[in-house]
Amino acid sequence: MAMIHKGVWAQEDLLFLDSERMDLRLRRLASAGVTHLFPCVHRPASGRGVNFLSDLTDVNPDYPAGDPMRELIRRAQDHGIQTHPWFCLFKPGAGDGVFRKYPDSHAVFRGHSPYPEWDRREMKDGRCTDWVCALQPQVQRHLLELLGEFAERYRPSGLHLDYVRTGSVCSCGYCTEEMARFGIDLDPETYDPLNAWWWTRWRVDRLTGFVRDVRALTRRLGLALSAAVKCFWPRQIPTGAQDWVSWAGEGLLDDVIPMIYSDSDEFVRQTIALHRTFPDLNAGRCQYWAGLKKCDSVGAITADQLRRQIALADELGAGGVAVFRENALTDEDVKVLKESL
Numbered sequence: 001m002a003m004i005h006k007g008v009w010a011q012e013d014l015l016f017l018d019s020e021r022m023d024l025r026l027r028r029l030a031s032a033g034v035t036h037l038f039p040c041v042h043r044p045a046s047g048r049g050v051n052f053l054s055d056l057t058d059v060n061p062d063y064p065a066g067d068p069m070r071e072l073i074r075r076a077q078d079h080g081i082q083t084h085p086w087f088c089l090f091k092p093g094a095g096d097g098v099f100r101k102y103p104d105s106h107a108v109f110r111g112h113s114p115y116p117e118w119d120r121r122e123m124k125d126g127r128c129t130d131w132v133c134a135l136q137p138q139v140q141r142h143l144l145e146l147l148g149e150f151a152e153r154y155r156p157s158g159l160h161l162d163y164v165r166t167g168s169v170c171s172c173g174y175c176t177e178e179m180a181r182f183g184i185d186l187d188p189e190t191y192d193p194l195n196a197w198w199w200t201r202w203r204v205d206r207l208t209g210f211v212r213d214v215r216a217l218t219r220r221l222g223l224a225l226s227a228a229v230k231c232f233w234p235r236q237i238p239t240g241a242q243d244w245v246s247w248a249g250e251g252l253l254d255d256v257i258p259m260i261y262s263d264s265d266e267f268v269r270q271t272i273a274l275h276r277t278f279p280d281l282n283a284g285r286c287q288y289w290a291g292l293k294k295c296d297s298v299g300a301i302t303a304d305q306l307r308r309q310i311a312l313a314d315e316l317g318a319g320g321v322a323v324f325r326e327n328a329l330t331d332e333d334v335k336v337l338k339e340s341l
């Protein structure tokens, strides 16, 4: 299958530009053949609210007058680029409005994860400060309403989900009560790890149910749905409850983008090759993309590496590549994107 999509994730600085400079940046992306733009609705690190006009949650006080999200969508469209706003769902950041609206929505990580280092999150009074419990009905309802509000108000080409995972293994009040109904005790002192399978199954079902609800929303509104997911599958299942391969198999997403961020071309090659062996990902119900980094928290790759990694994704049959992140792209990278595919 020929690669047909090129996407970039963009941080909020793109929204905070004046019209002329915003247009220049979009023109640059269009010249690179970019088809999909994933602009960040809010950064988990900021916790300052969303960058769009919402009646349901805090709007970032720095969000400029004139509603630049609307302008960005319109201008991108003028350049032939689809906009799929990028929601960092279950890691809204400390101080986000959801924590005031639902004070018991904090995730609680108490060492149940098979990767205990993941439990060393930002904690205060035994609760995680920047992750909500992804499984609570009130949290899922709030985020579903927020996605619906955005979709109806701005009518983008699609919605792009990120942090559709639980962070680590949550044992908040809700999760504890629900598991008690199955006779499973989550007290770290008395917890029996033999119950992990049942607990994991329940967690995966709760999260998949949420994705199903979002899918129903986007179907109703005629929008595409995509997600950025952790590339290690099934390792994400006992931790993040993120069974994205099943989501793809069930047709819950139009596009799935595993984040294969690496300085190692060989890692990228092996990971994509492995993904291509999963029947659910290749059943034709969901487009498989390779999510590549230009620059992440670890560092940047060179333009030559980006070229090689895009070529690998193409050779291995990915239907698209998405690059993190727009504001790190050099002129050389733009050239690479333009000449690729």
Ligand SMILES: [Zn+2]
Pocket (backbone or CB within 6 Å): 107, 108, 133, 134, 135, 136, 170, 171, 172, 173, 174, 175
């Ligand atoms: Zn919970």
